[in-house]
């Protein structure tokens with residue numbers, strides 16, 4: 001059996017990055033299909049989002065958007081992220097800390113998450129064995145999978161070490 005290897009963006013081992021260029025083209029196509037106009041504020045929000053780190057919250061995104069255009073409000077950012085999520089270009093995550101987080105969603109660069117309940121650190125991992133198993137389960141149920149989220153909640157190695165040091 002292959003061992004499960006956790007990759008974090010900070011460990012030096014990079015996961016396959018989403019294809020931002022293709023996702024942007026997908027988004028344009030979606031907006032054209034739905035007859036949605038690309039307003040100036042919407043463009044600023046989308047540009048800023050594509051330039052940010054993964055798992056960004058609305059509040060953080062709003063702060064970065066306002067650095068570019070101070071007139072943009074929370075509701076506009078919220079609605080734009082809803083639109084991006086509906087288009088399938090962005091995936092919405094609720095990791096149990098009360099914040100909604102967003103990241104680019106690329107089927108070819110899919111990853112899952114380990115969430116530390118102590119410090120909130122989010123570690124990404126990729127495991128073909130899990131993907132394969134999920135497909136098998138879906139097939140058994142005659143189920144067509146469009147997306148899935150696999151989240152593990154617990155305590156990260158750093159927080160475990162800190163807890164040990166306190167003892």
Ligand SMILES: [Zn+2]
Pocket residue numbers: 116117118119120121155156157158159
């Ligand atoms: Zn932690």
Ligand SMILES: [Zn+2]
Pocket residue numbers: 054055103111112113124
């Ligand atoms: Zn992620």
